[in-house]
Amino acid sequence: MLYDYNCPEHGLFEASFQIGEAPPSTTCPECGSEAKRAFTSCNFQLKGGGWPSKSLRLNREMTQRNERAGRRMKKEHGDGPMKLVAHDHGGGDVREV
Numbered sequence: 001m002l003y004d005y006n007c008p009e010h011g012l013f014e015a016s017f018q019i020g021e022a023p024p025s026t027t028c029p030e031c032g033s034e035a036k037r038a039f040t041s042c043n044f045q046l047k048g049g050g051w052p053s054k055s056l057r058l059n060r061e062m063t064q065r066n067e068r069a070g071r072r073m074k075k076e077h078g079d080g081p082m083k084l085v086a087h088d089h090g091g092g093d094v095r096e097v
Helices: 052-077
Strands: 002-007 011-016 025-027 034-037 085-087 094-096
Touching: none
Parallel strands: none
Antiparallel strands: 002 011, 002 034, 025 034, 085 094
């Protein structure tokens, strides 16, 4: 992995270490003085499915759709209990569940 370090005299430089082996500080390659790890901002965007922000947004959208569908069903069919009906597509048998 590539890490940024800051030397008090020479500014930022990069040092490469294996994952999990980066020391908390290292020395400047130019002057040998101790440099501290620099945490710089990075501009990137997570794309694709499965990221929490996208999942939360989709979950909120589905909840809103379900609420709208529920309101529409109440408007069309009233507040009373609804009957669930099972259809046997083979023989035409219809029964309440």
